[in-house]
Structure formats: C-alpha cells, structure tokens
C-alpha cells in the first residue's frame with residue numbers, strides 16, 4: 002500500500018518526468034538524484050514490509066538510470082537528448098514515435114474529444130481550469146496534475162479529520178481512475194515502453210504503469226458501502 | 239458574435255445539490271493550489287463557476303481555410319471547444335452552406351499530428367529527426383541563415399514560395415523587403431494558362447459567369463461538383479434546376495458530367511480544335527454579335543483567316559467529337575447567347591496547348607458578345623477588387639540585383655511576376671544556373687508533392703544550405719526541412735482581411751491556440767525584425783495590422799469581430815463605371831488577335847499544333863480533384879480520410895481486360911521517370927486511352943499518421959513539361975503504361 006505522502010511525492014516526480022524536460026531534470030537524472038528520490042520513495046512506502054509494491058527489477062533499472070548518460074559530459078547535452086526524445090515521442094513524432102499523450106486519441110483518434118470535455122467538467126466542478134497555453138485537459142500530465150490535486154485534497158481531509166470531504170475525494174479519485182486513467186494510461190505507457198529510444202522514458206512509463214495499478218487497487222480495496230452511496234450522489238449530481 | 243446564455247434553473251432554495259458540492263470543493267482548491275506553488279503548470283483556479291462556463295454556446299463568425307474559396311462560417315464553441323462549423327448565411331461564398339471539407343475543419347484543429355512547437359533538425363536531412371526549439375532560437379537561426387546567404391551570395395540566392403492565402407501579401411512583403419526576385423507560387427501548377435489567356439484577350443483574368451440568368455454553359459475540364467467552389471457550385475446546381483443546358487468536355491465521366499446535357503469525352507489536348515471549330519462555325523454562319531464585335535474587339539480579320547480551315551470535320555479527328563455535334567453545340571450556344579458562356583475553367587486540359595485553348599474560349603465568348611450581359615461573362619467573378627483597404631506607409635523595396643531563376647521574363651516574356659513558373663524555378667535550383675540558390679523559405683506549401691517529378695525536387699533540396707517550412711502539419715516538405723515553424727490553424731488565428739467585392743470579412747480566432755504556434759502575420763514580423771526590416775513590419779500585432787486595414791472603411795475591429803463582415807454601400811457612379819466597356823488591353827478593346835503576343839513572337843490568334851499521342855498500349859495520365867480533398871493538405875484529416883483513404887487509378891474495361899486487370903487489382907503505373915502502385919478502378923467512365931487518379935496521396939512524412947503511405951503520388955511519375963507561353967505545367971502530356979502488380 003502507498004502512503005498518502007508517498008503518493009503525492011511520486012506523482013510530483015511523474016509529473017516532472019512526463020512534462021517537457023528542463024535543465025534541472027537533465028542534471029538530476031545525470032547525477033542520479035532523480036532516481037535516488039524515486040527509489041527512496043519506494044523504499045519508504047514499503048518500510049517494514051517483506052513484499053515491496055514495485056517489482057525488484059524495476060527498482061534496479063531506476064537505480065541505473067544515470068548510466069545511460071555516463072558518456073555524456075554536459076548537462077546541456079543530456080537535455081538535448083531528452084528534449085529530442087520528448088518531441089519525437091509526445092509532440093511531433095517524426096519519423097514514427099506513435100505515442101499520443103491525449104486520452105481522446107485513444108478513444109476517438111483525435112484531440113479534444115469527449116474525454117477532454119469530461120475532464121474539463123471534472124476540473125471545473127473542483128474550481129479548476131486548464132491554464133491558457135498549457136497542455137490540453139486530457140493530456141497525460143494534466144490528468145496527473147488533477148490526480149495530484151485530489152491526493153492533496155485527500156491528505157487535507159485526512160489531517161483535518163473531515164470525513165465527508167475525505168469520502169467525497171476518494172469517490173472522485175475512484176471515478177477519475179475508472180473513467181479516465183485506467184482507460185488509456187496502460188496502453189500509453191506500453192507504447193512509450195515500446196517506442197522510446199531513451200531508457201529514461203521507458204523506465205518512467207513502467208513506473209507510471211505500476212503506480213496507477215497500485216493506486217487503482219488501493220482505491221478499490223478501501224471502497225465501503227458508504228462510499229458507494231457518495232459515489233452515486235457524485236456521479237448523478 | 240451571437241452569444242447564447244442558457245440559464246440553468248436553480249433548485250429549491252436557490253442552491254442545487256451539485257452547486258453545493260462544487261462549492262465545498264472549490265473553496266478548498268485555492269488553498270491546495272496555493273500550498274504547491276509551481277507544482278501545477280497545466281491546471282489553475284477557474285475564473286468562472288462551473289455552471290457558468292458550461293452553459294455558454296458561442297457563435298463566432300470567421301472564414302474557412304480548408305480550400306482557397308474562403309467561405310464565411312460560424313463556429314459554435316462550447317467550453318472552449320469547437321463543436322460545429324456552419325456556413326455563414328451572410329457570406330457570398332458560402333450562403334449558409336459549407337462543403338464536406340469546410341465541415342471537417344474541426345478535425346484540422348484537433349488533428350493530433352499537428353505541428354505543435356518550433357523544431358530544428360538534428361539528424362540527416364530527410365531522416366526526420368528533430369528537436370524542440372523555442373521560437374526565439376528557431377527564428378534567430380533562420381534569420382542568421384538568411385543573412386549569411388544574403389551577404390555571401392546576394393538575396394537572390396534565397397527562394398521563397400507560398401500558396402494562395404490571406405497572409406500571402408505579407409509573405410510577399412517579406413520577400414521583397416529581403417530583396418529576392420525568386421518567388422514560387424502554385425499558379426503555374428494550376429491556372430497560369432487561364433489567367434494569361436483571358437488577360438491577353440480581355441485585359442483581365444478576373445472573370446466569372448452570370449449563373450442566375452444563363453441558359454447555356456460550356457465547361458472544359460472544370461469539374462465544379464468535385465473541385466468545389468462553394469457558391470459557384472451552388473450556382474451551377476441552381477442553374478441546372480432552372481433548365482440551363484450544360485456541356486462538359488472531359489475525358490472522364492465526372493460528377494459534373496453526370497449532370498450535363500451533353501458530355502464529350504474529349505481527347506486530351508484536342509479541346510483546342512473543338513473551340514477553334516466552334517468559333518469557325520459561329521463566324522461562318524454569321525451567328526456572332528456583329529455590333530459588339532465591331533465596337534469592342536480588334537483583330538477580327540486575322541481571326542477569320544486563321545479559322546478558315548477549322549471546320550467541325552477538321553476538328554473531329556483531333557478532339558474525337560463528331561462534327562455534327564460540334565456544329566450542334568455551336569448553334570445552341572449562339573442561339574442562347576448572350577445568355578450563354580464558355581467557362582474560363584482553371585486548368586483546361588493541361589497540355590502544351592493549354593494557353594491557346596484558353597484564348598479560343600475567351601474569343602468564343604467575345605464573338606457572341608456576352609461580356610457584362612445577363613447570363614454571360616462578368617468581370618470580378620472572383621475575390622479581390624472592390625474595397626481598398628488601409629496600409630502602412632513603407633519605404634520602397636530594394637532593387638533586385640538579379641534576374642529570376644524561373645526564366646520570367648527572359649524565357650517567358652508574358653508571364654506576370656506574381657505568377658512565375660514554379661517548375662522552372664525548381665529546375666534552376668537543381669542546375670545551379672544561372673546562379674546557385676542556397677536557401678528556400680516555404681510558407682504553407684508542399685513543393686515536394688505539388689511539383690511534378692518529386693525525385694527532381696528532392697535533388698534540388700539537396701543543393702540547399704537552408705530549408706525552412708512554415709506550416710500547420712508535418713507534411714513531406716516539413717519532413718525534409720531544417721527548421722519547422724508551426725503556424726496556428728485558421729480557427730486559432732487572425733489573418734489579413736478578406737475582401738469580396740464591396741464586403742470585408744474577418745478571419746479571427748474562435749479558440750486560443752492549442753499549442754505553441756503563431757499566426758503567419760506574427761511569424762513574418764518576428765522574422766522580418768530579425769532581418770533588420772523593421773520599416774516593413776510596423777504593426778504591433780495582428781489586431782493592430784487589421785485596424786490599419788480598416789482605416790479606409792467605416793467599421794471598428796470590435797464591431798467586425800461581432801458581425802464577421804462589413805458591407806460598404808455601392809455608389810451609383812461606381813456602379814455606372816462597372817457597366818462601361820473598358821478593357822485593359824493595349825488597344826482598349828477585346829483582342830481577338832493579340833498584339834502583345836505577336837510582338838514577342840507568339841501566335842496572335844490560336845493556331846492548332848498537333849501534340850504527341852501515347853504510343854500503342856500507353857495512356858494519357860490524367861489527374862483531378864475529389865470533393866473531400868484539397869490538393870495534398872487534407873488527406874490527414876480523419877473525417878475526410880474516412881471517405882477516401884487512398885487514391886485509385888481509373889481504367890477503361892477494354893484496356894483493363896487486355897492486361898488481365900480486374901477491379902481492385904493492384905497495378906503499376908509507369909512513366910518515363912518512375913513507377914507507382916495503385917488499386918485499379920475499372921470503369922467505363924474514362925476514355926480507353928486515358929487513366930485517371932486524384933492527386934495528393936502517397937505522403938512520405940511519417941508524421942502524418944492518418945495518411946502516411948496510403949495510395950501513391952502522381953508527381954512521382956508526372957514529367958515536368960511546360961506550356962511555352964503561359965508557363966503552365968502540361969500535366970496531361972505524360973504518358974504511362976499500366977500493368978498488373980502481381981504478375
């Protein structure tokens with residue numbers, strides 16, 4: 002099981018990994034601090050447990066991430082490699098990357114389809130809106146940000162012992178996982194694993210896939226009859 | 239702009255259960271986001287409540303750009319998403335209707351393959367490996383490259399090319415301010431022959447037909463039901479419904495042919511003989527408008543002499559149309575005149591005789607005196623003309639220091655500079671003579687597909703140090719470029735105003751740009767400034783540019799944004815002038831025999847020239863349009879591609895049987911320069927000596943995932959042959975053999 006704080010930290014790391022690469026990310030990958038942070042997060046959630054939530058070989062590959070850039074001396078060059086790969090994978094994939102980071106594409110083969118509209122509505126119901134000039138509402142990173150928002154909300158409810166807010170937030174998370182995340186993240190991650198030439202993205206995709214499977218399981222394990230009632234209210238509101 | 243606000247009725251007590259729940263979550267959202275400064279880059283606090291946002295359905299008027307016809311449309315936008323495009327009833331080009339492409343414009347905006355950020359090549363050219371660049375970096379690189387070329391080789395070493403679009407004037411501004419004469423447009427690939435044929439006769443090429451009053455129309459290769467020009471296509475259908483007779487000359491049984499009163503599967507290039515014979519009959523039988531011809535034309539005697547021998551019997555074998563039927567058409571046309579017109583077409587038959595064919599068509603109209611008559615030919619049938627818009631006071635452009643690479647005016651003395659001869663320009667780049675070209679800036683154009691003989695265009699690309707593409711999609715040309723600058727789609731940007739007669743129309747953003755893209759106006763300005771051409775780009779932004787254009791008309795930009803258009807009252811004096819018979823030719827009259835042509839050594843009146851016919855067992859290769867596609871720019875549109883995912887090759891059943899080809903078989907189509915593979919469509923709707931396919935398929939860019947590698951490109955086998963007078967490429971002169979692919 003993943004603790005709330007661990008989930009939050011992991012989400013932040015995943016958001017950084019799947020956003021347009023910046024210099025600081027390039028530096029952290031090259032010097033190893035990015036992988037260390039992930040490995041530490043994994044370790045902290047499984048402390049005292051005999052069985053870790055994440056596969057051992059995944060943790061090993063995360064640990065080895067800096068090796069890929071051992072030969073590359075300058076951080077700028079690491080950034081150039083990451084940037085070119087990000088572009089090839091997620092933006093304009095000349096010549097053939099085949100990974101679209103938009104949920105609508107997986108259901109309708111286009112951008113701004115029904116999934117994007119549904120996401121918009123969910124964000125709006127929580128008082129949020131996409132930033133102008135930012136990614137589209139159903140972009141992988143935007144959805145991760147919403148998931149982070151809900152997790153932070155859950156943490157707030159839990160620390161303030163606000164049961165109603167806590168349950169409502171859990172229902173929202175379950176709904177978001179069911180209607181959106183689980184419908185396309187696994188395929189998208191699999192495509193990144195298949196098509197990325199840079200192991201950083203392959204490893205991060207695998208990490209993300211494991212993360213959402215755990216998150217989904219976690220939500221369902223804790224589903225109570227009361228939650229079902231709240232869920233019904235939420236979905237029909 | 240029509241804004242419809244549908245109010246939701248509140249629940250009892252004024253607060254719905256949903257609003258209560260939203261409120262409680264929204265109130266904590268601010269705190270959560272504030273606690274993670276920098277953590278959220280794509281989500282922020284909403285400025286409006288959810289129920290306020292989602293209840294808006296706005297209608298925003300703008301102008302379509304799925305082809306060059308520029309129909310007015312209204313975009314329905316809900317929650318910032320374009321949900322429907324509809325024709326603007328007030329726009330003369332759409333009259334409330336959009337064609338299939340216009341409707342599918344939504345998918346141009348929401349195409350996942352769109353260019354989303356500036357890109358710079360990192361691998362070998364043509365390998366397709368790019369990296370993301372910031373606008374500053376990409377523009378600095380382009381400007382630096384252009385400056386170096388200018389310093390080392392002179393500005394003429396930079397080629398610039400663009401398609402027909404609203405921002406083209408500003409592109410030309412950039413080109414002239416930079417100082418290169420080497421301009422490539424799509425016009426020689428399309429309508430040079432028509433423009434020049436009518437200009438040499440009437441002094442104008444801006445000619446249309448009065449469909450509302452006509453009784454008889456002759457089309458030659460113009461297929462308005464597939465090559466849709468929205469309002470004109472509507473006019474044609476209305477005219478047919480009213481009982482107008484339509485004659486279609488086309489080697490293929492097109493949709494327009496299917497609506498015609500007479501369809502003649504003319505032999506490619508033989509259309510010139512057909513029109514010469516029509517003119518002959520009209521002169522011989524005395525069916526021409528004597529008064530009109532005497533008052534408003536010159537060169538009558540020379541024409542009569544030349545056409546003396548051009549009887550229907552003489553023409554019959556040349557055009558494959560029975561003499562009796564040629565005579566019949568001449569009689570019917572003359573009887574219906576002046577409520578009759580022979581359409582100028584766009585490309586006629588696309589042969590080495592195209593220019594003279596257009597001349598013969600122009601002369602036919604002149605002989606029956608249908609100019610400015612109800613049901614006849616009308617000036618200003620197309621865009622432009624009418625209102626004068628405001629502009630910035632600019633310094634004069636620098637003198638160009640070199641002749642053009644495309645042979646205008648030395649080899650092509652009469653071709654207007656704005657038209658040029660694109661295929662010759664490409665060939666000169668390839669030869670490196672008379673001087674080498676080093677760079678090519680390409681604005682929303684795809685020369686790698688549109689120019690015949692793609693291998694030669696690729697070869698020419700290899701000679702260049704710098705290739706820059708400004709476009710919306712990662713097309714083939716972008717794929718082979720060094721720098722790609724992504725333009726916003728027409729639903730996300732402003733363009734310079736569109737003038738249609740006495741009306742001005744606004745293209746405006748209906749949603750903000752989805753990605754890191756810019757309008758052409760902004761790109762040209764940013765590039766121009768980096769090249770030190772500040773005086774030529776004085777506008778602050780797009781709105782500022784349009785406000786300057788509006789200085790001569792009485793409407794503010796804010797009003798124009800709401801209405802989408804402005805109509806200026808036509809003054810009576812101007813209307814009277816319109817009725818005058820004024821021709822901008824050297825003699826001020828319609829030139830049946832052209833002095834200008836004679837002066838530069840061309841035939842003053844149309845003369846027949848026999849063109850080579852296909853060898854035994856070979857075919858004329860013909861190309862044309864389908865209603866769902868615009869050249870090579872729409873195949874990746876998912877809504878359109880669904881209907882025609884790939885092109886086929888039409889072949890007559892007799893020709894197919896001899897070769898053992900069945901409907902749906904894969905066949906090779908081979909010319910002297912290459913071979914492509916296509917699926918056969920065996921149909922009687924094509925002459926046995928012709929095969930036909932539509933252009934624009936066979937994309938090589940792997941960035942276009944919907945259409946990549948679907949069908950094949952005719953430019954791979956089209957030879958570059960050019961009409962010597964107009965510079966039009968003579969596409970239908972390419973001959974091919976066809977054989978089964980699986981033997």
Ligand code: SF4
Nearest residue numbers: 302305308309337340
């Ligand atoms: S004819 Fe069709 S594609 Fe062209 S501008 Fe009009 S609606 Fe758009």
